[in-house]
Amino acid sequence: MATRVRLDDWEAAVDELRRFGKPGEVTTGDDWIRLDFGSAQVEVTQGGRVSTGMALHEFEREGEVELLVDHDEGTLAIETDDVGYTFRRPGG
Secondary structure, three states: OOEEEEOOOHHHHHHHHHHHHOOOEEEEOOOEEEEEOOOOEEEEEOOOEEEEEOOOOEEEEEOOOEEEEEOOOOEEEEEOOOOEEEEEOOOO
């Protein structure tokens, strides 16, 4: 089951993203978090910048965003009025 994560509740967002990134390496700063899975990565800032990178593609979005984190399925979905994107955790 997916958990809806809002960046305006930064502490809860970081907790969910840390859990999602647990199979990899998680690095945080005051207003950002980076999940590194070797060949793939996700970076999210408190201000609403989300960027991902994998071997065959990259994604970047800046602005108001809501995340759907599904730990069981290993997915992180970005949903806005104009964008729908799903990051699949390698090996997940």
